[in-house]
Every structure is written in C-alpha cells, then in structure tokens.
Amino acid sequence: MFSAGTHTSAVTLQWAMSELIKNPKVMRKVQAELRHVLKGRERIYESDIQDLDYLKLVIKETLRLHPPLPLLLPREARVKSEIGGYQIPANTKVMINVWKIGRDPKYWINPNNFIPERFSDNAINMLGKDFEFLPFGAGRRMCPAMNLGLINVELPLAMLLHHFNWELPDGATSEHLDMTESFGAALKRKHELYLVPSAW
Numbered sequence: 001m002f003s004a005g006t007h008t009s010a011v012t013l014q015w016a017m018s019e020l021i022k023n024p025k026v027m028r029k030v031q032a033e034l035r036h037v038l039k040g041r042e043r044i045y046e047s048d049i050q051d052l053d054y055l056k057l058v059i060k061e062t063l064r065l066h067p068p069l070p071l072l073l074p075r076e077a078r079v080k081s082e083i084g085g086y087q088i089p090a091n092t093k094v095m096i097n098v099w100k101i102g103r104d105p106k107y108w109i110n111p112n113n114f115i116p117e118r119f120s121d122n123a124i125n126m127l128g129k130d131f132e133f134l135p136f137g138a139g140r141r142m143c144p145a146m147n148l149g150l151i152n153v154e155l156p157l158a159m160l161l162h163h164f165n166w167e168l169p170d171g172a173t174s175e176h177l178d179m180t181e182s183f184g185a186a187l188k189r190k191h192e193l194y195l196v197p198s199a200w
C-alpha cells in the first residue's frame, strides 16, 4: 500500500513538472488557469480542483506518456485463450505494456508530443474501459485508489504552479532538459529533476 501509494504519485508529479518545463506554452496556460480560478487567494482547497479543467488534462497527458507502472501488474492466463489472433496457453504470464499503448500512433496523433488538449474533446477516461489509455490498469486488479492517487498529484501540482514560477538552473533552456526514463517496473526519471522556483 505504501509503495503503491507514494511512489506512483511522486513520479507522476516529477514527470508533470518535467513536461511543463519542456513545454512552456502549456506551463503558461495551466498557470493562467490557476491564477484565474484562485483570484489571488493563497490557499488551495480540494474543492478548487473541480474548476481546474486544464490542470486535469495536464495530469492525464502526463499519465499517458509516463504511466508510473508501465507494465501494470503481471497476469496469468488460467485457461488456454486467444487474444488478437495470438494463442495464449494456460498458465502463461501476460504483461500489458501500457507505456507502448499510450504512444501507439494507431490511437494517438503525434503520440510523443505533450498535448493535454487531445483529451479535451473526447470521452477517454482512466476507468479501465478505454484500452488505449490504462494508467491505473483495468479489471478486478486495477488500482483501487485512483481518486486518492489523482488528488495526490492534483493538489501538490496546483500548489507548486500557483505559488511559484519555475525554471531550469544556470540559465539552461527547455531543450537542455533530459527526459530519459530509467528502466524498471516503475517508470522514474533517469536523472533527478532540478528546478529553481521564483515567487510569483
């Protein structure tokens, strides 16, 4: 519970900040939304999140490109079955590569680009029914804490973006930000993210 609950939210926050630094236009747009909705108020409440539509799109797009558990949890076929024309013998371990599905050009236009707007005019959600987008998995063993997981990212991200402006250290520009992922069951940044805040 602790590992599944803390690590996932923390890496999503790191990737969201990384993508926002890489995409300054998106950063400006999400900050403008926050500052408009909060109207100079310092404290952000959980109830404010429902008005932060663009922030939610930013998080969805972050989870599409950087699902914290890129291969979900392993499954095992209990009986012999067929999926997409492939014969799966009984007792076979099956891994679902949601990282790859989230970047498949069959389902996504410009799949490697960070475009939160792609979610604004469609009904694709994270409930495990839209198989092209499964950051919380699907079926009986899907993440039991999706709502908690999302608020764990939404609130801190809103606070970081509302109170501060962010840039890379030593005058580096967004092209310098290395987005390499580390290989493993959990999708982390290979190199730590260092950012410099300035008061808004």
Ligand code: HEM
Residues within 6 Å of the ligand: 001, 004, 005, 006, 008, 009, 012, 067, 068, 069, 072, 073, 074, 134, 135, 136, 137, 138, 139, 140, 141, 142, 143, 144, 145, 146, 148, 149, 150, 152, 153
């Ligand atoms: C951004 C946040 C989170 C993401 C993206 C996420 C994603 C996932 C994924 C992909 C799975 C595997 C689902 C599958 O294989 O179908 C999973 C399982 C699980 N998650 Fe989350 N999770 C998040 C937050 C949390 C939090 C906050 C908790 C608890 C406090 C939590 C508890 C669990 C547990 C206990 C499982 C195992 C469920 C089982 O095996 O039946 N997760 N999560």
